[in-house]
Amino acid sequence: MTGAELGTEPLDRMLSIEIARVTERAAVAAATLRGRGDEKAADQAAVEAMRAELNRVAIDGLVVVGEGERDEVPMLYVGEVVGNGTGPQVDIALDPLEGTTICAKNLPNSLAVIAVAARGSLFNVPDVYMEKIAIGPGYPDGLVSLRRSATENLEALADAKGVPVSEISACILDRPRHAQLIEEVRATGASIRLIGDGDVAGVIHAADPDETGIDIYMGIGGAPEGVLAAAALRCTGGQMEGRLQLNTAEKRQRAEAMGITDASRIYRHDEMASGHVIFAATGVTDGNILDGVRLYKNRIETHTLVMRSFSHTVREIRARHYDRSKFGI
Numbered sequence: 001m002t003g004a005e006l007g008t009e010p011l012d013r014m015l016s017i018e019i020a021r022v023t024e025r026a027a028v029a030a031a032t033l034r035g036r037g038d039e040k041a042a043d044q045a046a047v048e049a050m051r052a053e054l055n056r057v058a059i060d061g062l063v064v065v066g067e068g069e070r071d072e073v074p075m076l077y078v079g080e081v082v083g084n085g086t087g088p089q090v091d092i093a094l095d096p097l098e099g100t101t102i103c104a105k106n107l108p109n110s111l112a113v114i115a116v117a118a119r120g121s122l123f124n125v126p127d128v129y130m131e132k133i134a135i136g137p138g139y140p141d142g143l144v145s146l147r148r149s150a151t152e153n154l155e156a157l158a159d160a161k162g163v164p165v166s167e168i169s170a171c172i173l174d175r176p177r178h179a180q181l182i183e184e185v186r187a188t189g190a191s192i193r194l195i196g197d198g199d200v201a202g203v204i205h206a207a208d209p210d211e212t213g214i215d216i217y218m219g220i221g222g223a224p225e226g227v228l229a230a231a232a233l234r235c236t237g238g239q240m241e242g243r244l245q246l247n248t249a250e251k252r253q254r255a256e257a258m259g260i261t262d263a264s265r266i267y268r269h270d271e272m273a274s275g276h277v278i279f280a281a282t283g284v285t286d287g288n289i290l291d292g293v294r295l296y297k298n299r300i301e302t303h304t305l306v307m308r309s310f311s312h313t314v315r316e317i318r319a320r321h322y323d324r325s326k327f328g329i
Contacts, residue, residue, distance in 0.1 A: 010276045010310035011088060011118065017306070018057045019116055019280045020317055024302045026050035026096045026112035027282035028327045031293035034285060035106030042103045043067075046096035046112060046284075047076055049328070054092075059083035059116070064124045065093035065224045078124070091122040093227045093273075099198035102285060109201040109287035114280050115231035121275035123227050123267065126254040129245035130223035132199070134269075135216050136207040137237025146241045146266050150184045150218060157216055158190075165189045171202045171214045178219050185218070203229035204281070205288055207238040212288045220245060230272035231279045235307030236314060240269035277309040300324055 029049035033042040047067065054061065061083035067075040076094060092114065097103055099110035115122065133144050133153065139160050144153040158165040166189040172178055174194040185192055193214055195202055199221035205212040226242045233240050246252045246263040282304040283290030294301035304317040
């Protein structure tokens with residue numbers, strides 16, 4: 001591969017605008033089905049909209065982190081080629097509807113999410129669980145780690161922040177598998193913000209504690225979402241570690257088919273998303289960072305974050321779309 005293919009050269013910054021259009025279109029499609037209780041319909045609408053818009057973009061794109069396998073239509077599957085075939089060769093990680101249950105119930109923090117990086121830069125992971133820990137920027141490298149207990153990590157973070165542990169807030173997915181983790185965190189005196197779904201948003205929130213009140217993300221969520229979260233942290237700063245949960249022979253075989261031979265390896269965020277990265281997320285429902293889509297009679301309003309690791313820039317795009325027909329509604 002050339003240096004550009006390995007991500008040593010930044011992607012054209014104008015591509016970030018095209019990528020923002022991709023998440024905008026997916027978010028609007030999903031928003032038309034908010035609160036209707038049909039997760040599959042909302043997800044399918046987002047997938048179809050994202051695919052249609054991606055195929056207009058001047059890239060030679062390969063989905064390396066997607067929603068399903070080749071035979072699981074209409075999902076944007078791992079290995080699918082997208083883009084119009086011109087422009088740079090890129091890896092793509094995506095989740096057309098992060099938080100399908102959230103969208104179906106019209107609860108906070110549902111997003112349309114995508115990350116784009118030079119070919120060979122994004123970690124190709126199986127659709128399994130991943131244990132994760134993440135904090136925002138401004139701390140010594142290696143301050144928190146999956147090699148340490150939750151108590152040790154919270155105490156280290158509190159000490160680095162110069163506050164008692166009781167002033168630290170952790171974000172954790174509300175799942176039975178986290179019962180012991182939740183008990184340990186509460187025993188330290190730290191507070192917990194439980195979320196029902198959407199751990200990409202959870203990690204992003206931990207990267208901006210002044211805005212969200214969340215200092216650290218902990219727990220087990222989806223591995224594909226872990227790569228997307230790592231891509232976001234490459235742009236905003238912060239630290240993250242992930243460890244795949246390959247606890248069955250079938251999962252280990254799937255991982256080995258992707259070249260993953262060490263089931264216990266811990267991956268840093270810059271190993272999961274290396275080189276230069278563009279990340280975009282558009283709110284589907286209202287959340288801590290992004291507002292959801294607004295559907296009016298004569299226009300549509302969207303709220304999007306677009307990030308670039310090359311410049312460490314985070315841009316907010318509040319757009320008014322007056323031609324509703326371009327979104328198929």
